[in-house]
Amino acid sequence: xxxxxxxxxxxxxxxxxxxxxxxxxxxxxxxxxxxxxxxxxxxxxxxxxxxxxxxxxxxxxxxxxxxxxxxxxxxxxxxxxxxxxxxxxxxxxxxxxxxxxxxxxxxxxxxxxxxxxxxxxxxxxxxxxxxxxxxxxxxxxxxxxxxxxxxxxxxxxxxxxxxxxxxxxxxxxxxxxxxxxxxxxxxxxxxxxxxxxxx
Ligand code: GLN
Numbered sequence: 001x002x003x004x005x006x007x008x009x010x011x012x013x014x015x016x017x018x019x020x021x022x023x024x025x026x027x028x029x030x031x032x033x034x035x036x037x038x039x040x041x042x043x044x045x046x047x048x049x050x051x052x053x054x055x056x057x058x059x060x061x062x063x064x065x066x067x068x069x070x071x072x073x074x075x076x077x078x079x080x081x082x083x084x085x086x087x088x089x090x091x092x093x094x095x096x097x098x099x100x101x102x103x104x105x106x107x108x109x110x111x112x113x114x115x116x117x118x119x120x121x122x123x124x125x126x127x128x129x130x131x132x133x134x135x136x137x138x139x140x141x142x143x144x145x146x147x148x149x150x151x152x153x154x155x156x157x158x159x160x161x162x163x164x165x166x167x168x169x170x171x172x173x174x175x176x177x178x179x180x181x182x183x184x185x186x187x188x189x190x191x192x193x194x195x196x197x198x199x
Pocket of ligand 1: 045049050108
């Protein structure tokens with residue numbers, strides 16, 4: 001299959017790599033621009049977005065990542081990865097930047113800290129039955145959705161936790177921690193359909 005990258009600056013990148021390998025993808029970890037150049041799709045994992053931001057700039061990856069996103073690279077961001085893909089970050093640390101791409105604002109730690117972590121089943125119409133079992137850990141919430149982005153999922157109270165825009169997909173929660181990999185499958189199908197490296 002195509003080569004898929006997992007941004008491996010910080011966070012739970014190994015779990016994402018295992019899911020993608022189960023689809024038959026050739027998975028590489030991405031820490032340098034040369035590695036980014038080899039991939040047809042990228043997952044940005046959960047972790048700590050302020051750290052991922054800082055390291056991506058230190059490693060000279062932030063600008064190449066922004067360029068790849070603008071050129072249509074399929075990217076799936078979970079939790080901190082969703083924050084990295086948001087055009088606007090609310091409650092970031094001082095000077096925190098994102099890569100952007102998704103026409104949304106996200107609020108970091110919107111549900112509170114580690115002890116406010118929770119799991120819930122969410123109906124995602126685009127994925128059909130059964131509902132997705134979603135794990136939220138110091139999760140962000142999508143606070144505003146611009147007209148270029150579309151909502152894939154929301155909590156019962158209406159708070160948005162899954163969005164899509166072109167080749168960009170983002171979830172507040174962590175499917176790599178469950179056995180339900182339909183979001184990764186949706187991303188990987190997009191990778192297969194886009195054939196980014198060949199374009
Ligand atoms: N709270 C973290 C952040 O702001 C995200 C938590 C996670 O990725 N599980 O980056």
